[in-house]
Amino acid sequence: MxxxxxxxxxxxxxxxxxxxxxxxxxxxxxxxxxxxxxxxxxxxxxxxxxxxxxxxxxxxxxxxxxxxxxxxxxxxxxxxxxxxxxxxxxxxxxxKIDGINDSAIAYRDNIQLNNIHFAKKAIDFIRQKEECYIIIGDFTKFFDSLDHTYLxxxxxxxxxxxxxxxxxxxxxxxxxxxxxxxxxxxxxxxxxxxxxxxxxxxxxxxxxxxxxxxxxxxxxxxxxxxxNYGIPQGSAISAVLSNVYMLEFDKKIKTYVSEKNGLYMRYSDDFIVILPKITLEDFKEDLIYIETVIKSVPKLQLEQDKTQLFAYSNKIIRSCNEEFLENVKNGKPFMNYLGFTFDGQDVTLRDKTVSKYYYRLYRKIKTIIKNNGVTKKGKRISSKNVYLKYSIKGSKKGKGNFITYVKRVEQIFSNEKGVAQISRKHMQKIRKQLNKIK
Structure with missing residues (x-):
């Protein structure tokens, strides 16, 4: 810019x-x-x-x-x-000099891409491999922990x-x-x-x-x-400072993973490493190296509960936390990354994202129904706001809404049948609920 x-x-x-x-x-x-x-x-x-x-x-x-x-x-x-x-x-x-331009992907003012593009890049990379191991990690209290001397x-x-x-x-x-x-x-x-x-x-x-x-x-x-640590999250300068803090980490991990023909990306405090077709022993060594690099950065810590390991083979994803991590149980047979779920074959919007959308929609409609469609002063409550916030009609106006996001998902994941299931029949669901108003 x-x-x-x-x-x-x-x-x-x-x-x-x-x-x-x-x-x-x-x-x-x-x-x-x-x-x-x-x-x-x-x-x-x-x-x-x-x-x-x-x-x-x-x-x-x-x-x-x-x-x-x-x-x-x-x-x-x-x-x-x-x-x-x-x-x-x-x-x-x-x-660009360090070779990590496509690895540190959040808060970049010169990359005209978003989380949808990066999720697709990771999933496409996995699909291109016959077999691979996948590491998805999350750093604990990232902005709150940045060491001032190291920064x-x-x-x-x-x-x-x-x-x-x-x-x-x-x-x-x-x-x-x-x-x-x-x-x-x-x-x-x-x-x-x-x-x-x-x-x-x-x-x-x-x-x-x-x-x-x-x-x-x-x-x-x-x-x-x-x-002697911590910066306020959300200030106009905090994002770039967090990226600068991770320069050496990004360079070391990217170099290491690239030598193994893998993929590394970090989106703020979330990162993914994909290592194609290696032995179990090799993967253990890779995990030890990544943990060593993490420990080399002051106050950088993995959120153990959110660290997930997967093995991909024959279009099947298998959680393998228990084979490599202490006190971390295996998860379900799919990975969640940047708002998307991938089970080895199909890509969908993450369940939590969709559930939140319908939870807010039904809560709004429930309030209207509870008041029989009128305010305390007896004025009729317009359903226009519901349609603007939660339907295709609203997606065409102003800054858009969640359906606008879904449309972008459909465009970028153009060949995925299940990725944007939320956009189908949602208008009927809204009308069905609003018809309950007496």
Missing amino acids: NLEKWKIKNKKSRNYSHFDSRVYLDKVWDYIKDPNKIKRHGFYPFIHYTQSFKRYSKHTGIKKKNREICYSAHLDRFIYSYYSYQLNNYYNNRV KKMLCSLLEVEKFPDDFYAVFKNITKFSTWDMESLLNINNLKNNPKDIIKFKQLKKAISPEQYKKYKKLYIKKNSN
Whole structure:
């Protein structure tokens, strides 16, 4: 991405309240491009809140999960984004030199592909082999665990410097030794409650609190990251920093796997290794090598419960965790990768993805049915919103919906009969449910 495209993409302000005012990029461009300004810039704390959500599976039911959300002040976001743009340019050049351009596949601004393409690439590679072993791994608390000293070392290597330029150091210091201010206390200061209605009111404020209130309460509410590890997930610069952190890992694993005519790809904290037609003993040695490389990166740890090993032969996938991993039981005879399920023959959308779609759809319709199609004030509830969010009609408007995603899946996996079964008969299912409204 060139600079002009980046400026167009980032020109608008985000629609939320923070400690500074909303601002457009053109108003602050001269400031954020000046290294002398950035090295002296005072960054505001991130506003933090815990997002609770439900994950649904037809096998395990509903599970509650929490996600920690941090978002930066408006000017700070532009700074993080601009320095992310610069680091991405360095990174994109480096991965070509290291031969890992097609291995580190997440958060890349120069690769016009998505998870569907990468899942298809992995599955196609498996199908081309008579036999192979497959490793699917997931790193534990990836962003929360990034070691600051090692990250600094990798950044200096990327920039080819022994010491950071002052402006880069200021950005690095503030994203590693970041501070947060909980949204709940900001709501209290504004005499608002911690509920959806008042949170909307809070986000519509010109500023989260006044400058006077900020000075009054900052010592009470600001929490600093005193650890020598961890960066806030979701900031404008976090993604590229995580990729830089993994440069040596990606290079070592890609080189090793390529020598064995295999395939390696890493999508953020998920990775896949495919090693064609090797003996059981050779595969054990391969696992030991991969574990050694993982241990060489500070604080990088595999999520044992999510690490899955498979053997593929004669169009059949077999889980083989128990043969190689301690205290990890064999899974089912199919692999899940980047939202897709492959059983050795057929590709389908992952069951969890489809279940979540129908869970949300039926929950929405159930609410309408429960209220007999009218609001508390007696107004008729339109079914238009349901169709926009969950049907083909909505997929043709604006940013699209889940059916838009399914259509992309159908295009990329063009020869797979079962990959997009969700798009069939879903309109009838919606109508059938809505007809229950009296």
